[in-house]
Amino acid sequence: METLQNVLTRRSAIRLASPAPSDEELLRLVAAAMTAPDHGRLLPWHLLTLRGVAREKLGQTYASCAGRDVNLRRRAAAKPLRAPLLIAIVFSPVEHPKIPEWEQLAATVAAVHTLALLLHDRGYGCIWRTGEVLEDEGVRSLHEVKPGERLLGWLYTGTAIDTPPSRPSPDAQSRLRAL
């Protein structure tokens, strides 16, 4: 796909079904996403894939965050099952004399968005999902998030079921001016 076309047609996909990329295909895409700009080449992030039972485990952890109400717990447990593959994003900033944490976060987001564009290029859909559960100790521990690291959410990944509603064209002029 031509780059401009890729960027213009990428959308967050809310409803996702199989197929999702295999581990092998995903590894190739992650290798390509690692070329995103990254001051100092610190690669201050890693990804975790959750498929099948791992998604169910995450659902159970969500349910325990949802309180006692059975319906709320059931709904929470089903959330990670909305896509065949969840790619968890873990931010691992390092102490660096010249590269502050915000730059490391920027590099991480650049890599994640590059991955989203590459998934789109391969015909897959995804959506970056976050929420209060990111701070939950059970969720952090399931993802083996260490002190000083931060779980940034998940790329829910698969094949988009719906055509997304159109979005307004961005008003680029309001965001770009000469000094």
Ligand SMILES: Cc1cc2nc3c(=O)[nH]c(=O)nc-3n(C[C@H](O)[C@H](O)[C@H](O)COP(=O)(O)O)c2cc1C
């Ligand atoms: C850091 C980040 C977190 C996001 N978290 C959520 C989320 O929790 N739930 C959700 O529905 N969308 C989430 N999104 C997706 C945005 O809602 C989506 O990108 C936005 O609505 C624009 O839609 P588009 O990607 O189709 O252009 C997130 C996006 C980013 C970049």
